[in-house]
Amino acid sequence: MNRKILYIEDNEQNLYLVTFLLERHGYQVCSATDGLQGITMAAVERPDLILLDIQLPGMDGYAVARTLRSNVELAETAIVAVTSYAMAGDREKAMAAGCNGYIEKPINPDTFLQQVEQHLPPQGVTE
Template sequence: MARILIVEDTPANMLLAGAILQSAGHTLLQASDAPQGLALAREHRPDLVLMDIQLPGMDGLAATRALKSDERTGGIPVLALTAFAMKGDEERMRAAGCAAYVSKPLRYQQLLAAVDDLLVHDAANNEQGVGS
């Protein structure tokens, strides 16, 4: 399965997301703030990043922009985790580089479906790039 980095500052949300992803067979990396998440992404190059949007200090959108602007991590898909699902939020997340978002509170099937969609989409893009 995939190696997934979760960047989440709320312990209960980290625990829930981690349990859901581990139950599906994924390997986890975990960070409680954006600088730690950026360092882990650069070092381990996960297959996917789950990024909380409301992080202390550097928020998740700024962290996503930093990931996307770095050649080492720019190709890693980012799934935003947000308590905000208001009009205009999706556009802001996509503009920062998020491929999709899941709203909180997290729901098991919704999170796994979004993760699977991004992993399958990313794998398809990588296969197309190999033959080009």
């Protein structure tokens, strides 16, 4: 069974690149372009991992992460911030909101997959 990753991202170019990289390595990718859609999709799809942009329209990624963490069924699902917020304290702010990891944009296609995979549960382990 393919591992499922939800990517919550409003930028089409970033969405295309990440989806391309992940699908090329056998992952099933579902996407949402805003926070509310992402929260709904996470509850329905039950992904193995959530990649979350912080700068989203309407509801920012910090609020999305906190909301996802409050859902008992998703509380153990890893959330990785994928963001251009790279100032001092931004990583800590993402982690405090409930993210398990942090990847800076622009992503490096050569190392991105390895960065993502370190947050996936081992194959065969279900939450």
